[in-house]
Amino acid sequence: MNHQVLTDELEAVARSAGAAIMDFYGACPRVKLKTDGSPVTAADNAAEAIILAALAKQASHIAVISEENERSHELQAPQRFFLVDPLDGTKEFLKNDEAGAFTVNIALIEHGQPVLGVVYAPALDRLFAGTVGSGATETCKGKRRSIAVRSPPAEGPVAVASCSHRDDATERWLAENDISDTISIGSSLKFCLLACGEADIYPRFGTTMEWDTAAGHAVLRAAGGHVTTPDNKPFTYGKPDFRNGPFIAASGAG
Known part of the structure; x- marks a missing residue:
């Protein structure tokens, strides 16, 4: 599948996962601690289920390494695989503040490098997508624009x-x-x-x-x-x- 076509499809998947996360946002979901001490909630698991089901349908031939699927962590990474974090920033999610700094992350790795990725912040309605060689975009409140890095300002980098x-x-x-x-x-x-x-x-x-x-x-x-x-x-x-x-x-x- 063409990388850009796959990126476009993953945007929809990330939005669906983000909608599932928002169903739990502010509802004080029960928190469990994983073996590494990091928190996990029902929102993490609901988002992951959506993403894994979509990837199994759209790209079943590509392995998936996902944060909440601990069995996948035992795999030896192939030359091509997905990396998924269904809810990146669980601590920020649990704060339930106005910052909304948590995301859905989906990336495709080829030969050790990320070649496409989607990052969706559902509480902020900011969706970032990038395909190496084709450029990057941000979609916010229904408006899509191309994005690119800047040169650091004269007064110094931020x-x-x-x-x-x-x-x-x-x-x-x-x-x-x-x-x-x-x-x-x-x-x-x-x-x-x-x-x-x-x-x-x-x-x-x-x-x-x-x-x-x-x-x-x-x-x-x-x-x-x-x-x-x-x-x-x-x-x-x-x-x-x-x-x-x-x-x-x-x-x-x-």
């Missing part, structure tokens, strides 16, 4: 950082690079703010999983940005346990 996982290493990196203007936001929206030109750089030193980053990374790549390790090496997918190391996401070619 960084995005995690709301729930900001650490001392991030603060040191920002200080060492003389970056004082920062935006705090949750989930993979951090990648998307870079992709649509609202920010310029996203340093991350704490642990993330591949399903946390792949969709946002794809959107950023499609918009002209890149993600590398802090020592400027390629940032790849299909690692053991699907666990990420530190990375720097930024605007500009790379």
Whole structure:
């Protein structure tokens, strides 16, 4: 299937999953803790069921690694596979505040790199989609526009950082690079703010999983940005346990 056609279809899937999540938003769903201590709710599971059923129908020949399907974490990553986080930013979801910084993430990985991705923030009605080689878009309140990274402003780059996982290493990196203007936001929206030109750089030193980053990374790549390790090496997918190391996401070619 053509990558752009698949991206378009996944937008509809992400919207359906987002609608299921919103059915639970503000309803104080019961929270369980997974073996790694992270929270999971009925909203995570409902969204995942929708996504997995859709992928099984649309692309049954492609393996799926999904956050809430722990059996899939035991797979050895093939050359082509989906990475799914049905509710990225569960902690932000549980806050039930006006920020609404939680997302549905769906990405396709080929040969270690994300080639397409969809990130949907249902509480904000912002849907970002990107196909590497074809560009990236944002659809908000029914209006669709092309997006691309910007050149950093003359007064200096704007960084995005995690709301729930900001650490001392991030603060040191920002200080060492003389970056004082920062935006705090949750989930993979951090990648998307870079992709649509609202920010310029996203340093991350704490642990993330591949399903946390792949969709946002794809959107950023499609918009002209890149993600590398802090020592400027390629940032790849299909690692053991699907666990990420530190990375720097930024605007500009790379």
